[in-house]
Amino acid sequence: MKRTELPRAEALCARYLDKKQPVLAAVSGGADSMCLLYFLREQGYDVSCAHFNHQLRGAEAARDENFVRAWCEKEGIPFYPGTGDVRAHARATGKTEEEAGRDLRYAFLRETAQMLGAQIALAHHLDDNAETVLLNLVRGTDLRGLCGMRPRQGDIVRPFLGQTREELVTYARAHNIPHVEDHTNADPNAAARNYLRLEILPRLRELNPRAPQHIAATARSLTVLDDALEQAAEAALSHAKAQDGGISLSLNCFLAADEVVQPRILLHLADALGLGRKDIGRKQLDAICALAQRGGSAERRYTLPQGALVRIADGSLTMAFSPAALPKAVLVENVPLPWGNFELTLLHKPDGEGISLRAPEDGEIITVAPCDLNARLMLQGANGARSVKRLCVDRKLSLTERDALPALYVGGQLAAVWRLGTDVTFLPEGGDAACFVRIIPR
Amino acid sequence: MKRTELPRAEALCARYLDKKQPVLAAVSGGADSMCLLYFLREQGYDVSCAHFNHQLRGAEAARDENFVRAWCEKEGIPFYPGTGDVRAHARATGKTEEEAGRDLRYAFLRETAQMLGAQIALAHHLDDNAETVLLNLVRGTDLRGLCGMRPRQGDIVRPFLGQTREELVTYARAHNIPHVEDHTNADPNAAARNYLRLEILPRLRELNPRAPQHIAATARSLTVLDDALEQAAEAALSHAKAQDGGISLSLNCFLAADEVVQPRILLHLADALGLGRKDIGRKQLDAICALAQRGGSAERRYTLPQGALVRIADGSLTMAFSPAALPKAVLVENVPLPWGNFELTLLHKPDGEGISLRAPEDGEIITVAPCDLNARLMLQGANGARSVKRLCVDRKLSLTERDALPALYVGGQLAAVWRLGTDVTFLPEGGDAACFVRIIPR
Numbered sequence: 001m002k003r004t005e006l007p008r009a010e011a012l013c014a015r016y017l018d019k020k021q022p023v024l025a026a027v028s029g030g031a032d033s034m035c036l037l038y039f040l041r042e043q044g045y046d047v048s049c050a051h052f053n054h055q056l057r058g059a060e061a062a063r064d065e066n067f068v069r070a071w072c073e074k075e076g077i078p079f080y081p082g083t084g085d086v087r088a089h090a091r092a093t094g095k096t097e098e099e100a101g102r103d104l105r106y107a108f109l110r111e112t113a114q115m116l117g118a119q120i121a122l123a124h125h126l127d128d129n130a131e132t133v134l135l136n137l138v139r140g141t142d143l144r145g146l147c148g149m150r151p152r153q154g155d156i157v158r159p160f161l162g163q164t165r166e167e168l169v170t171y172a173r174a175h176n177i178p179h180v181e182d183h184t185n186a187d188p189n190a191a192a193r194n195y196l197r198l199e200i201l202p203r204l205r206e207l208n209p210r211a212p213q214h215i216a217a218t219a220r221s222l223t224v225l226d227d228a229l230e231q232a233a234e235a236a237l238s239h240a241k242a243q244d245g246g247i248s249l250s251l252n253c254f255l256a257a258d259e260v261v262q263p264r265i266l267l268h269l270a271d272a273l274g275l276g277r278k279d280i281g282r283k284q285l286d287a288i289c290a291l292a293q294r295g296g297s298a299e300r301r302y303t304l305p306q307g308a309l310v311r312i313a314d315g316s317l318t319m320a321f322s323p324a325a326l327p328k329a330v331l332v333e334n335v336p337l338p339w340g341n342f343e344l345t346l347l348h349k350p351d352g353e354g355i356s357l358r359a360p361e362d363g364e365i366i367t368v369a370p371c372d373l374n375a376r377l378m379l380q381g382a383n384g385a386r387s388v389k390r391l392c393v394d395r396k397l398s399l400t401e402r403d404a405l406p407a408l409y410v411g412g413q414l415a416a417v418w419r420l421g422t423d424v425t426f427l428p429e430g431g432d433a434a435c436f437v438r439i440i441p442r
Numbered sequence: 443m444k445r446t447e448l449p450r451a452e453a454l455c456a457r458y459l460d461k462k463q464p465v466l467a468a469v470s471g472g473a474d475s476m477c478l479l480y481f482l483r484e485q486g487y488d489v490s491c492a493h494f495n496h497q498l499r500g501a502e503a504a505r506d507e508n509f510v511r512a513w514c515e516k517e518g519i520p521f522y523p524g525t526g527d528v529r530a531h532a533r534a535t536g537k538t539e540e541e542a543g544r545d546l547r548y549a550f551l552r553e554t555a556q557m558l559g560a561q562i563a564l565a566h567h568l569d570d571n572a573e574t575v576l577l578n579l580v581r582g583t584d585l586r587g588l589c590g591m592r593p594r595q596g597d598i599v600r601p602f603l604g605q606t607r608e609e610l611v612t613y614a615r616a617h618n619i620p621h622v623e624d625h626t627n628a629d630p631n632a633a634a635r636n637y638l639r640l641e642i643l644p645r646l647r648e649l650n651p652r653a654p655q656h657i658a659a660t661a662r663s664l665t666v667l668d669d670a671l672e673q674a675a676e677a678a679l680s681h682a683k684a685q686d687g688g689i690s691l692s693l694n695c696f697l698a699a700d701e702v703v704q705p706r707i708l709l710h711l712a713d714a715l716g717l718g719r720k721d722i723g724r725k726q727l728d729a730i731c732a733l734a735q736r737g738g739s740a741e742r743r744y745t746l747p748q749g750a751l752v753r754i755a756d757g758s759l760t761m762a763f764s765p766a767a768l769p770k771a772v773l774v775e776n777v778p779l780p781w782g783n784f785e786l787t788l789l790h791k792p793d794g795e796g797i798s799l800r801a802p803e804d805g806e807i808i809t810v811a812p813c814d815l816n817a818r819l820m821l822q823g824a825n826g827a828r829s830v831k832r833l834c835v836d837r838k839l840s841l842t843e844r845d846a847l848p849a850l851y852v853g854g855q856l857a858a859v860w861r862l863g864t865d866v867t868f869l870p871e872g873g874d875a876a877c878f879v880r881i882i883p884r
Contacts, residue, residue: 140656214582
């Protein structure tokens with residue numbers, strides 16, 4: 001084999017794949033991944049083959065698995081088959097079959113690679129990348145989506161990302177590498193890709209024969225930009241800390257970042273909180289940035305999907321799950337309950353900080369929930385009952401603090417609010433409390 | 443007319459067009475520009491119509507001009523026709539017909555607008571913008587090209603950039619706005635656009651019915667990013683100054699800019715020098731940035747097209763026309779000649795700084811050119827002739843200084859090099875020089 005047959009693939013291997021470590025190639029049996037398997041072995045890698053059967057194409061799927069297995073046996077390449085019920089997983093998780101398939105396939109790949117101590121290689125090539133960029137573009141995307149796939153993404157390497165489909169076809173022909181055709185049209189993404197490949201890209205090539213190369217080159221050059229913005233966002237985020245039951249960043253630090261970096265900081269905060277990025281769009285990011293840039297000392301709030309809340313107050317920008325989203329939960333004796341910023345445990349006698357209550361009567365359960373601002377508490381020695389809202393104002397509690405306070409209900413009635421006090425009706429009789437809710441910050 | 447018929451066009455007008463100033467609409471006679479003319483008048487603007495005849499389509503061009511003129515007369519809208527020989531201009535300038543046509547059309551528009559004290563409005567719409575982005579993408583582009591057209595670009599406003607072609611067609615129908623069809627396929631760009639519009643975009647809409655909207659939205663969001671990077675580059679460039687016959691920026695200032703901003707600073711330096719941006723590609727920009735990032739005190743150089751040179755030395759990054767590109771030029775008595783960093787004037791007697799030479803003999807002309815490093819000068823009192831290179835080293839002249847030195851030739855022979863000295867053969871005889879070349883820095 002001439003050493004310059006697939007020069008860009010060799011360069012990507014040299015850069016991203018360690019010769020001393022085994023490589024696990026994900027192989028469907030199609031031309032691209034069969035080429036990858038062959039190429040990696042020719043390049044001298046200790047290569048194994050992972051094949052995942054999606055069980056979506058019946059006999060054809062079995063044919064593909066058998067084809068890849070037989071070829072690997074003949075060539076003496078270790079073969080690792082995997083499978084999973086993609087349809088069932090999609091049903092169970094509410095994901096599309098495409099997403100569910102990817103989940104299961106990647107989990108299988110990672111497990112197998114871990115077992116082998118191997119690096120993972122995928123066969124995506126330049127035309128795949130151009131298709132990805134175009135697909136993102138017509139479906140709506142931002143800079144990130146225009147960067148397409150990367151030659152290395154986490155634990156995954158794509159050695160063929162700089163080679164065209166045509167170059168791989170030529171390589172397969174020159175080396176008599178066999179393959180099977182995948183006739184899947186089951187998932188909409190495959191259909192869209194087929195349409196792009198068969199109907200649209202040939203027409204773009206009419207406009208410019210090197211259209212896929214140009215699109216991939218643009219993607220590559222935008223990657224540099226994207227990485228730089230990402231680094232700037234991460235640098236700012238290194239100053240964030242857990243606070244108020246969420247993640248918090250000084251407003252100065254946020255505003256010091258370039259305005260094109262600020263939306264990315266918000267996305268990173270969402271990541272840190274465990275929110276999905278998909279639920280936060282351009283419009284919301286812009287609105288939060290505008291709020292942050294607006295001066296003044298008054299607290300500003302913005303509600304995100306999934307019950308998350310952005311609060312700008314006291315020189316900080318905090319993203320937290322909204323208190324409104326904090327659940328109503330039953331306290332079970334001696335079982336610690338994580339709730340918002342606190343851990344609550346129902347005990348028989350006082351132990352540390354907490355709230356003492358009269359012993360519950362038969363059938364009364366004790367629950368924790370966010371405090372209802374309009375509910376009233378009659379505190380010992382007070383001149384009548386007062387609303388929770390009023391008590392918070394008296395105690396100079398911020399909106400942030402107020403929303404995070406656990407309220408205890410006994411038999412459905414408000415018995416106490418942490419830091420505000422216990423309603424006289426629910427105070428323990430005598431000196432010893434027969435019921436204590438320990439409350440410790442998390 | 444309902445006020446919300448073309449809401450995004452109204453918003454762009456409100457933002458970018460001054461109601462107190464007249465508007466000159468560029469009108470071809472096609473549906474889009476006829477709508478623009480109608481719409482601007484409906485919106486209450488003092489609108490005039492500019493029509494440019496490219497003389498590329500014979501009878502059809504005349505038909506279009508007459509159609510627009512007649513409609514304007516009927517509607518009482520001032521009509522300003524313009525024309526130019528696009529083919530001749532293309533031949534004369536070596537530009538494509540497309541570029542030549544745009545040059546002449548825009549010159550006509552600007553002249554007419556200036557005469558009227560008017561703002562200029564063009565009819566480009568959302569689909570045009572999506573086409574522009576795609577065309578740039580398949581031809582190879584960077585972030586700037588992906589931003590497409592802007593609603594305001596310099597002295598030009600595009601009120602329809604947020605509306606789709608379909609919305610304009612509906613508007614035209616609702617208001618009985620007539621138009622002519624342009625059958626031009628003369629220039630390759632029109633052909634490419636037609637192909638995109640008729641063959642490719644409908645297929646992208648198959649993938650996603652709102653593909654043009656998504657592409658335009660991506661372009662809009664990238665514009666924010668592009669503007670931010672541009673601002674950062676301009677901020678760095680405000681510290682640049684003219685130096686060494688070029689434009690110079692402190693290396694610290696250059697390196698302090700983000701790495702995604704650095705290539706843009708180079709493009710701005712090229713602008714300031716009068717180089718075309720088109721001649722500087724990604725590869726060259728990256729190479730120069732890498733050179734700048736490399737430490738050490740040795741001078742580093744990179745040659746750009748059009749005879750320009752980037753020099754990194756003495757804590758500065760300088761972009762200048764390459765001395766190698768400095769012309770050989772004849773000095774004519776009393777006519778100042780700008781040459782590199784200097785202005786040279788041949789005089790009869792010394793006046794200020796310069797070089798005195800013996801009077802030229804009949805037929806001898808005096809020329810200036812870059813100094814040939816290997817040529818030799820015999821200086822008065824020196825122990826033999828020495829090479830220009832050696833003399834520069836002796837005098838501790840930097841490479842930069844050396845390349846910028848004017849050398850004087852008399853009758854084709856090296857007579858003197860500024861700052862090095864005059865060859866004894868060419869020294870004036872007696873006290874008064876009959877020939878003096880005044881050299882003043884520019």
